[in-house]
Amino acid sequence: MTILEEALKGNITKEMLHIAEIERVDVRKIMKKISRGEVVIMKRESFKPVGIGFPLRTKINVNFGTSSSAINLNEEFKKVEIAQKYGADTLSDLSMGGDIDAIRKRILEISSVPITTVPIYQAIIEADSVSNVSEDLIFKVIEKQIKDGISSIVIHTGFSLETLNKMKGKRIMKIVSKGGSLTASVMKSNEIENPFLQNFEHILEIIKEYDIVINLGNALRSGCIHDKVDEFQLSEIKTNNKLAKMANKAGLQVILESLGGHINAKDIIKWVKLHKKLTNNRPLFVSGPLPIDVATGHDHISAAIGGAFASGFGADYICAITPAEHLCLPSLDDIKNGLIACKIAAHVGDSMKFGLNHLFNDDLELSRNRFSKNWEKQFEYCIDPIEPEKRHPVNEEICNMCGSHCALSISKNIL
Numbered sequence: 001m002t003i004l005e006e007a008l009k010g011n012i013t014k015e016m017l018h019i020a021e022i023e024r025v026d027v028r029k030i031m032k033k034i035s036r037g038e039v040v041i042m043k044r045e046s047f048k049p050v051g052i053g054f055p056l057r058t059k060i061n062v063n064f065g066t067s068s069s070a071i072n073l074n075e076e077f078k079k080v081e082i083a084q085k086y087g088a089d090t091l092s093d094l095s096m097g098g099d100i101d102a103i104r105k106r107i108l109e110i111s112s113v114p115i116t117t118v119p120i121y122q123a124i125i126e127a128d129s130v131s132n133v134s135e136d137l138i139f140k141v142i143e144k145q146i147k148d149g150i151s152s153i154v155i156h157t158g159f160s161l162e163t164l165n166k167m168k169g170k171r172i173m174k175i176v177s178k179g180g181s182l183t184a185s186v187m188k189s190n191e192i193e194n195p196f197l198q199n200f201e202h203i204l205e206i207i208k209e210y211d212i213v214i215n216l217g218n219a220l221r222s223g224c225i226h227d228k229v230d231e232f233q234l235s236e237i238k239t240n241n242k243l244a245k246m247a248n249k250a251g252l253q254v255i256l257e258s259l260g261g262h263i264n265a266k267d268i269i270k271w272v273k274l275h276k277k278l279t280n281n282r283p284l285f286v287s288g289p290l291p292i293d294v295a296t297g298h299d300h301i302s303a304a305i306g307g308a309f310a311s312g313f314g315a316d317y318i319c320a321i322t323p324a325e326h327l328c329l330p331s332l333d334d335i336k337n338g339l340i341a342c343k344i345a346a347h348v349g350d351s352m353k354f355g356l357n358h359l360f361n362d363d364l365e366l367s368r369n370r371f372s373k374n375w376e377k378q379f380e381y382c383i384d385p386i387e388p389e390k391r392h393p394v395n396e397e398i399c400n401m402c403g404s405h406c407a408l409s410i411s412k413n414i415l
């Protein structure tokens with residue numbers, strides 16, 4: 001039986017017990033949430049499972065992988081190490097360059113968190129052209145990727161040929177999702193319906209044997225704040241929610257990867273709340289969202305601001321955006337900086353979602369040690385314990401920001 005089928009029968013699995021223990025949530029509550037499709041568990045053989053959905057901590061995904069014009073395998077494998085070192089909950093291998101099968105297998109060997117893939121990427125590379133992508137090839141790629149041991153796949157199911165035709169001439173940024181634009185390109189070049197939408201039931205059959213999580217992609221997310229959340233995004237959200245219900249009925253767990261992209265800051269909370277309502281509180285995965293478009297080169301900061309509010313008001317899972325977003329394949333430093341920014345966003349989001357619960361014990365301990373000027377202990381509780389020490393060696397008591405006029409020392413003496 002799948003995890004969802006076990007939950008529907010009222011059975012508690014080892015994965016549920018693990019999540020309950022690390023998240024400090026009652027295991028029966030987790031089981032009930034899974035049975036309603038509000039929480040999913042991404043599992044990976046021999047490694048710890050990860051739970052996504054309310055009332056669990058906001059989770060973070062890091063993207064990496066080769067492109068057709070940048071194939072540096074050592075660098076991509078180092079990104080896996082860095083992402084795990086700094087606390088990514090899951091990783092997505094988006095490779096489209098080099099030997100994609102070998103890259104995925106190596107990544108599975110060197111990583112210990114759930115891995116997600118986007119099968120349309122490999123299908124297009126194997127077909128050599130979008131017009132040669134067949135349904136059979138898509139099924140084969142999905143099956144071989146799952147057999148290798150991945151924990152989740154992203155498929156872009158939520159739009160039809162009719163939607164694409166209606167979009168013509170509209171929107172500044174058209175389609176900014178890579179998987180979405182590639183799927184749309186397969187459809188338009190062959191004048192066929194969306195192969196993932198048309199064959200959804202068959203894809204469920206392929207997946208069922210392995211019980212991986214299905215991530216329904218947001219192909220039509222807004223790519224700039226002036227494109228706004230429009231009829232196309234709303235129709236995608238509704239279609240994906242219908243498909244999620246079908247998948248749940250078939251015993252499979254679903255995450256909805258929805259909403260921009262890029263959303264005006266004043267609309268983020270409204271749209272996240274609406275999304276949760278329209279989708280029966282299914283786990284919501286967001287990229288960013290970026291609340292402004294002019295932070296290029298610093299989009300990790302913009303995304304962290306948007307991501308904090310999205311997470312605070314309902315998003316369960318955030319994808320790290322790096323400073324290289326919109327510019328180039330991220331470097332190792334970009335991966336680290338994007339992930340740290342995303343961790344800050346998720347932690348701020350969790351403070352809005354839950355208040356100061358056990359997730360904020362580190363903040364409390366850091367403050368106590370900051371006041372007593374125990375620099376070493378203070379840094380241990382930081383999201384990034386390495387960066388602070390570069391600026392303030394732990395054995396130096398005096399901080400030269402205020403020197404002898406240190407507010408902490410003064411207030412310690414007088415209060």
Ligand code: SF4
Pocket residue numbers: 399400401402403405406407408409
């Ligand atoms: S010197 Fe100023 S900045 Fe440094 S610890 Fe004291 S109050 Fe804080």
